[in-house]
Amino acid sequence: xxxxxxxxxxxxxxxxxxxxxxxxxxxxxxxxxxxxxxxxxxxxxxxxxxxxxxxxxxxxxxxxxxxxxxxxxxxxxxxxxxxxxxxxxxxxxxxxxxxxxxxxxxxxxxxxxxxxxxxxxxxxxxxxxxxxxxxxxxxxxxxxxxxxxxxxxxxxxxxxxxxxxxxxxxxxxxxxxxxxxxxxxxxxxxxxxxxxxxxxxxxxxxxxxxxxxxxxxxxxxxxxxxxxxxxxxxxxxxxxxxxxxxxxxxxxxxxxxxxxxxxxxxxxxxx
Amino acid sequence: xxxxxxxxxxxxxxxxxxxxxxxxxxxxxxxxxxxxxxxxxxxxxxxxxxxxxxxxxxxxxxxxxxxxxxxxxxxxxxxxxxxxxxxxxxxxxxxxxxxxxxxxxxxxxxxxxxxxxxxxxxxxxxxxxxxxxxxxxxxxxxxxxxxxxxxxxxxxxxxxxxxxxxxxxxxxxxxxxxxxxxxxxxxxxxxxxxxxxxxxxxxxxxxxxxxxxxxxxxxxxxxxxxxxxxxxxxxxxxxxxxxxxxxxxxxxxxxxxxxxxxxxxxxxxxxxxxxxxxxxxxxxxxxxxxxxxxxxxxxxxxxxx
Numbered sequence: 001x002x003x004x005x006x007x008x009x010x011x012x013x014x015x016x017x018x019x020x021x022x023x024x025x026x027x028x029x030x031x032x033x034x035x036x037x038x039x040x041x042x043x044x045x046x047x048x049x050x051x052x053x054x055x056x057x058x059x060x061x062x063x064x065x066x067x068x069x070x071x072x073x074x075x076x077x078x079x080x081x082x083x084x085x086x087x088x089x090x091x092x093x094x095x096x097x098x099x100x101x102x103x104x105x106x107x108x109x110x111x112x113x114x115x116x117x118x119x120x121x122x123x124x125x126x127x128x129x130x131x132x133x134x135x136x137x138x139x140x141x142x143x144x145x146x147x148x149x150x151x152x153x154x155x156x157x158x159x160x161x162x163x164x165x166x167x168x169x170x171x172x173x174x175x176x177x178x179x180x181x182x183x184x185x186x187x188x189x190x191x192x193x194x195x196x197x198x199x200x201x202x203x204x205x206x207x208x209x210x211x212x213x214x215x216x217x218x219x220x221x222x223x224x225x226x227x228x229x230x231x232x233x234x235x236x237x238x239x240x241x242x243x244x245x246x247x248x249x250x251x252x253x254x255x256x257x258x259x260x261x262x263x264x265x266x267x268x269x270x271x
Numbered sequence: 272x273x274x275x276x277x278x279x280x281x282x283x284x285x286x287x288x289x290x291x292x293x294x295x296x297x298x299x300x301x302x303x304x305x306x307x308x309x310x311x312x313x314x315x316x317x318x319x320x321x322x323x324x325x326x327x328x329x330x331x332x333x334x335x336x337x338x339x340x341x342x343x344x345x346x347x348x349x350x351x352x353x354x355x356x357x358x359x360x361x362x363x364x365x366x367x368x369x370x371x372x373x374x375x376x377x378x379x380x381x382x383x384x385x386x387x388x389x390x391x392x393x394x395x396x397x398x399x400x401x402x403x404x405x406x407x408x409x410x411x412x413x414x415x416x417x418x419x420x421x422x423x424x425x426x427x428x429x430x431x432x433x434x435x436x437x438x439x440x441x442x443x444x445x446x447x448x449x450x451x452x453x454x455x456x457x458x459x460x461x462x463x464x465x466x467x468x469x470x471x472x473x474x475x476x477x478x479x480x481x482x483x484x485x486x487x488x489x490x491x492x493x494x495x496x497x498x499x500x501x502x503x504x505x506x507x508x509x510x511x512x513x514x515x516x517x518x519x520x521x522x523x524x525x526x527x528x529x530x531x532x533x534x535x536x537x538x539x540x541x542x543x544x545x546x547x548x549x550x551x552x553x554x555x556x557x558x559x560x561x562x563x564x565x566x567x568x569x570x571x572x573x574x575x576x
Contacts, residue, residue: 013307013545051543057490058336058542081336098307098545236480238334238343239542241307243299243319245348246334255328255348260303 010041010100011241018093019071025159027078028123029087032071033095039070041100044107044131045232045264048074048099049240052085059098060086061237063127063208063263066163075126075160101240102263105206105230110135113204113228115145115196118168119217121185121209122157125150127232128208129163136165147171147192151185151209154178185209186216193224205229207267218271229267233258276559277566278552280314280533282511283434283459285397287314287369287534290567291524291552294515294538295320295373295399295438296345300359301366304545310368312549314534318355318363320375320401323384325351330482337471340490340517341539344483347375347404352385356392364394371436375401378408379423386427397434400427400458403465414439417452424456436513438462441493441500447507454508462513462536463504464497490539493517498530505531505572521554528555528567529574 016033024030038048042064049059060082065075076083089095105127110116116135118128128148135146146168152158155178161170172180173188181188193203205227207217214231221227235258238246242260249258251269256262280290295317298304310316328348335342349355363370372395376382382400389395402414402423413419414437424437437453439446441464450461466487471480479485497516504512514532517539518524524535540547555567564570 011307055491056336057339057341057539058334236332236335238341239297239545241545242303244297244334244343244542245299245319245328245345246343248328248331248333248348250331255331 012037014097016095016097018089018091018095021089025157028159030073030075032073034070035072036070038072038100039067043104044134045104045127046100046102048097049101051096052082054085056082058238059240061240064130065126066129066133077123098240102259105131105264107131107134110204114201115203117189117205118148119185119189119205119207120150121213124209125160129160131206132164132168136167149185149188190220201226203227208232218267230264231267232263233265276556285434289314289552290534291548292317292534292536293541293548294536297538297541300363302362307545309546309549310366312552313368315369315371317371317399318373319349320347320373321349321352321355321385322347322375323352323381332480332482335471335480339492340488342469342471342481342486342488344481344486352388360392369396371397371399373399373401375404382423382427386430390431397436399436399438399462401438403438403440412440414449415443417448420449421452421456424453424458428457434459436460436462440465441496442467446500446503450504450508454510460511460513464500464516467493491517491519494523498526501527501532502530521551524551524555525558528570531572533571
């Protein structure tokens with residue numbers, strides 16, 4: 001058995017006091033809490049599994065949005081019972097958290113590429129802010145070209161834009177054309193790829209968003225073979241720590257657990 | 272200083288230091304739970320079911336929360352008995368807790384084959400025979416058929432001296448007949464219940480949530496169904512019962528003891544609280560002290576009196 005123990009010791013069951021919670025867009029909230037442990041151990045792309053209480057039977061996974069000192073931020077949209085409950089939390093309430101969980105993005109590899117693109121579809125922007133922080137910290141000077149492509153339905157859904165470090169150039173796309181180009185985030189990405197394709201680039205794409213976006217990403221990868229791409233997946237989840245085998249997705253290498261083998265996968269292993 | 276209480280329980284020749292065990296499939300093979308659960312307070316941990324050949328499991332999505340619990344259709348995904356012995360058992364041996372290995376199979380022969388291979392492996396303290404998975408020959412679960420239940424248990428009994436725990440479904444016309452058959456076959460204990468069949472449909476996509484369509488329903492919603500089946504089983508046989516199904520706290524566990532369980536298994540709750548088994552053990556000790564109960568077996572079946 002390949003032992004995946006590199007971060008197992010770092011998984012902890014912790015109680016954290018909620019520090020801030022604010023509405024940042026329609027049905028979208030950002031909260032923060034203090035955790036030295038997560039601030040020290042968490043890698044971008046990892047997530048926390050939150051017991052939101054209220055008699056719910058399972059925890060809810062949230063990717064780590066950003067970290068500022070010892071303050072950990074989560075970004076979430078209200079989509080079901082768990083998030084409906086979480087938005088009712090107040091400053092000082094206790095959050096019951098398991099984390100950090102999952103594998104995370106291979107952010108150390110960013111500097112090996114001539115261009116880095118972070119591609120966010122909707123709430124997929126959540127983990128990419130933390131990723132951009134880490135990339136900027138680790139490779140700030142050597143990074144030639146760092147870009148963020150953000151896709152939203154409409155202008156008022158655009159969030160977290162100001163959280164990306166200065167090194168990152170931001171391109172937006174909206175379904176209704178109220179901000180950025182009219183079209184999808186993949187259209188925005190492709191536009192940039194066309195601009196650089198003759199410069200002999202080596203491009204790394206880190207993406208998070210809905211599954212159809214990944215299928216489109218896979219199409220681009222075939223068309224622009226100088227790109228590598230890591231994507232963060234979502235799936236209904238049980239335990240979050242790899243025991244229940246509930247959250248698997250189909251890969252070329254068989255079923256893989258999103259919570260333990262992922263949530264970040266090489267796109268080529270899926271499509 | 273409060274008086275010590277005796278929470279030890281015997282399952283055949285095996286003595287458990289606590290009457291709380293984790294249900295198969297909710298602790299994996301124990302490795303991922305390290306650091307998140309206090310194994311020293313657990314009576315035993317029961318592995319995820321092992322089959323003869325590796326199983327890839329069911330089409331995702333495999334798990335979904337519903338109002339009163341959880342639906343899952345994992346499909347017994349496991350690496351098969353050979354890989355289990357080679358790669359997992361060495362790690363399991365280091366876990367400070369009795370290990371019970373759950374055995375499953377599509378055919379009667381597969382059960383025999385798995386048990387035969389495990390017999391030479393040290394560190395396994397007992398077997399839980401999972402008779403609540405679909406059987407290819409019967410076209411239903413073995414534990415829905417008293418004759419088949421008897422036949423499998425009898426066959427396996429002849430091949431091992433280790434304690435045999437027989438895990439049965441609650442989805443049967445007469446649970447008394449099934450546990451009776453398990454006892455006649457030579458079971459040391461019966462474990463009940465497994466999940467109940469259930470389904471949830473996404474009204475946006477107008478399709479079932481689970482990839483397979485239906486799945487096993489667990490969690491708080493099944494507790495009254497489970498308590499009732501343990502009650503009936505306790506009236507039918509005098510061998511130890513591992514009762515469970517929907518236990519969410521120590522009070523729920525105590526209901527199962529009162530219904531006739533000697534040991535209580537914790538399942539879905541482990542996903543919410545990885546240390547649930549240890550916490551519930553603490554709650555049971557507190558209850559015993561408050562009610563001046565010295566030995567846990569004084570509690571077993573008390574509601575029948």
